[in-house]
Amino acid sequence: MYNVLILDDEEPLREAIRILGDWEGLGIGTIHEATDGEEGLALLREHRIDLAMIDMKMPGMDGSEFLRRLEKDYPDVLSVVISGYNDFEYTRQAIRSRALDYLLKPVNRHGLNDVLRRAVEELDLRRRKAEEKISRGRALNVSLPKLRENVYLSMIRRSFHPNREADTLAMIGAGGGEARLYGAVSLRLLNLDRVRRGRFYGDTGLLHAAIANVIRDCAPEGMESFGFADPAADREMIAVCACRTDSGGEASAELRVEAYLCELLPTLERLFGLRAAAGYGPLSASLGRLADSYEEARAAAGRLNLLRIDGPVLAGPGGTGELPLRRAGEGAQPPGRLPAAAARHGAKPDAAAFAAALARIAAAAQSGAHAQALRIAEDALAELKAPGFLALGDAQRLLAEAEAVLGRGADGEPVGGSDPAHGAPAGQAEGRSAWQDSAPEDAEAGDLADAAQWERRMLDAVERCCRHARRADRTGASFHISDIRAYIDRHYFEEIKISMFTEKYFLSREYLMKLFKQEYGVGIHEYTQKLRMEKARVLLGEEGLKIQEISDMLGYNDKNYFSKAFRNYFGVSPSEYRSGVRVWIGGRN
Structure with a gap:
């Protein structure tokens, strides 16, 4: 439904237009009226107006001035000029202001509805074009990241030639325009399996998407960073950094990359518990050198000393030194070049x-x-x-x-x-x-x-x-039943299956269960449950741990299931136990 403004100081004319117009048939919902230009502008500020019908001769702000204001401040509003004077000056002003049509008083039904019909057709056309533009924009927003990923991956694999694909580069916002330096980062995901299982329901794609978002969001002012997973290795993320050169040259840009990684790596550990090591390659104004940068970045990450990795670390091109970062929770190092740790130059393994x-x-x-x-x-x-x-x-x-x-x-x-x-x-x-x-x-x-x-x-x-x-x-x-107990003591937070032991020791299920109960007085499952519950009591004493976290640490996928198991064992819920309720079971407090 469209909205119309009738701007005329004569009440009879406004009433005639209201009566003669086929408003409902043309899909026009609301009709606003104003008696002068100032009142008309006030209505435009308060309401969405699609079509303005303007009398050219009014006291105060006349139609000519109103059309100029309309063209300047509300260019999307269609206009129709109405006047009782067959005056060329009014016609010329209407043409200048790109009015849809010019009607003479007295307005007749046929002429009015013909103009209104053409106005609605023009508004319908504009709406369709706007919807198509929005649809194209949405499709582009969905496909653009994938296109950018494919282009950068092709560059890294040396199958894309920037000089021959200028249009594609422009589409993804790379090449041309402002001067930039481009470089690659190789991000090794050291504990991907743990994070994928614990935080992302086993969904690798979801984890990669989350990391890509952090790679983008951590980029500082003056840099854009786009991350994607290497299709050939799900434990590596590749980031392409584009640094503006308006403040300093290549050395300054490299410092920005280091500072960026000093922020990125601890952020990944803080948000997801993801431990990562990164290598970055040299920067270049030529996208054709991106493959070289990536290869050096990958080599730099591979040179990091595994024996010293106890938190996020990164390495730059051309050396075996490391730039160690503080563990997550302690904050990143301040921006700037970090002093490389004493490089431990060891010969390659024999x-x-x-x-x-x-x-x-x-x-x-x-x-x-x-x-x-x-x-x-x-x-x-x-x-x-x-x-x-x-x-x-x-x-x-x-x-x-x-x-x-x-x-x-x-x-x-x-x-x-x-x-x-x-x-x-x-x-x-x-x-x-x-x-x-x-x-x-x-x-x-x-x-x-x-x-x-x-x-x-x-x-x-x-x-x-x-x-x-x-x-x-x-x-x-050689086998002793204590081997099974020792395994449970170490792996109580995992799923314990008796079949694991029957296959390992080639003993029947019934024999193993009987042997275990004879030795320890309880069955294997009962022992595992007892161990978990005792661990739960200890962990509930740690005020900083949430019940969901304790549930996860004990191997329960569902917090409600853990709470039910705890209540069945101790007679109170975890929350009640933590709040001070204590029970006696088997003589234990």
């Missing part, structure tokens, strides 16, 4: 010696000397850590090599045997190795947040190799 150690580990595992296999592994890890420097990239490579070699066993075949019909491990789907199938259900299996986790994953690989060797020859292994 690949041949490590390969030989892996072969000895696999051989010991296959021969049943499992303790020896672990000792060889521990000695090899100690030798790798002895120089005090182990590059993140080398650590990742060595871990992948260990998991691959120990997954094949000493003879080069997948541990656990294979199905001759398909070449896959017996009982497994084609293409899935026994190594993969036997790995524990660890939602953080791919994380590498620090040296301790790297070493633990190395030793886990050795233990899995030994476990497969025991299964292959069916000789079993």
